[in-house]
Amino acid sequence: MSELIVAEKAPGKPAFSRRLFRLFKRKKVSDENNVAGYLFISPWLAGFLLLTLWPILQSFYLSFTDYPLLREPEWIGFKNYSQFAKDPLFLKSLSVTIAYVFFSVPIKLFFSLMVAILLNRNIRGISFYRTMVYIPSLIGGSVAVSVLWKNMFGLDGYINNFLSWFGITGIGWISNPQTALGTLILLSTWQFGSTMIIFLAGLKQIPKDLYESSGVDGASKVRQFFHITLPMLSPVIFFNLVLGIIGSFQMFNSAFIITQGGPANSTYTYALLLYDKAFKNFEMGYASALAWFLLFIIAILSTMNFYASKYWVFYESEGGKSK
Template identity: 60%
Template sequence: METTIVTSTSKRRFAKVKRWDSFITGHLFISPWLIGFLLLTLYPMIQSLYYSFTDFSLLEEANWVGVRNYEKIFTVDTRFYQSVKVTFLYVLGSVPLRLIAALFIAMLLARSIKGISAYRTMIYFPSLIGGSIAVSLLWKNIFGREGYINEVLALFGIQGIGWINNPDTALSTLVLLVVWQFGSAMVIFLAGLKQIPQDLYEASSADGAGKVTQFFNITLPMLSPTIYFNIIMGIIGAFQMFTPAMIITQGGPMNSTYVYALYLYERAFSQLQMGYASSLAWIMLLIIALSTSVIFLSSKYWVFYESEKEDQR
């Protein structure tokens, strides 16, 4: 009996030591990421939260002012509301169009034809350079008054306009830029399409279902988790759009492309109001959190998971 007790105790101690060793080993493996997260993400966020309650600038020490920055933003700052309005218009325009373009191209590239890998690479390439300065300058040349678009229109006798200099079209050119860079969403859609069982299409075809019926009753429901993921990532990215607005339009004309990130940048580095800019940053974080929360809460009504269907059985 005593031997059994000693053996059981030893096993428990051995299991505890083994779990502790696994814990240490796991954290050693993730330590590069963990150190980077603590020093480059968490600490700056905490510091930014503190600065949002101060009048800190790059030239003077920070003085505690409480919620004065937030009061000024919501009660006095008209440019804040303008930037929020423009940003929401950009999000509402760019995210759906980008997803539609990505899904359409992904369905074309999901076919098994000769050389399809080369086509996928070429179509994905614009997303590798992303919203870089070079792409923004290229876009500025394409849609400028003397740009390539107007040169093509002139061949057909159509008088062009300054697309990026017109308040009615400037924001649309920025939306078109992000729609053109649909490669990352396309790759995710392509992976999702590959996971849809072909038996579903074959069975529906035998029942007389056409391509349109299959798309709405099979493809979209089965892709709903992928669509959900792309919507969340698209919203987060669109709210933070900065480089195209800075390089192509500088927020103009008439503040029609004055997005939130550009306003935050000007407050922080042009006017050196780092405390005020920190308040703007935390407000943007809350706006993004609320926007994604709405999508998250609504997902139970339109996102289909195969595992849920199996659980119901």
């Protein structure tokens, strides 16, 4: 070290020694910065390793075992996965979940976009209106809201009481297999605040010059919506679509509290099946296999969405559709 310092200060010494000294000094500073960085992120890193990565690896291992919680796991290979086709509740829950995703995601996206467009206006008190519209989403996924929704759509709930003024009575919104899933889809649509905020942020990024130029050329509001708003907003739509599909496949609270999977398993979602197998039947190995199969489904759908996005998602920085 002393020789390097002398070489750095002494005149006439080779340039190689000076470069070596600077490289050593730069590496020492870089190592000190790395240590400080790891110290700052160590709480998060410890939480990720112990509370996220380790349970994921454990779940993957348990999916190949018979683990009833009361004894040690027993390795059974792919037997849990081979039982999917033989389990009638598996096929039923999967079909219910797919139907829920198929209807709830597009309806929620459409409703969120329409509300975002209404709130993207320069009028007095617009901040207050945005706050009032967003507030339900702060408590939208809570148990209290699910209980309130159950009371609203019960036989003696607020909805039937209101309809009775018009002579409409006796509608079992929750007790009827034909309408029970629809009430859960309606609840999902009501929880549109977060999606709406993202849409609103995207609308703010669209240059107003595009609307002014098209208006001069005689384009109507409808034409502007389909030829300017939607193309420019397509990355935000794609983002909300992917998140909406992932969240809808994991829907649990509403079905568990409002209908408990009934009536006649018409709202028996995939997450409910996973919960029952794990914490009611104590089939933890089979439940872990169900969880990994759900991950596989979400990964496949997300991959398909990313592949299809190049045909309809417009990125302004690339001058056209995604490549």
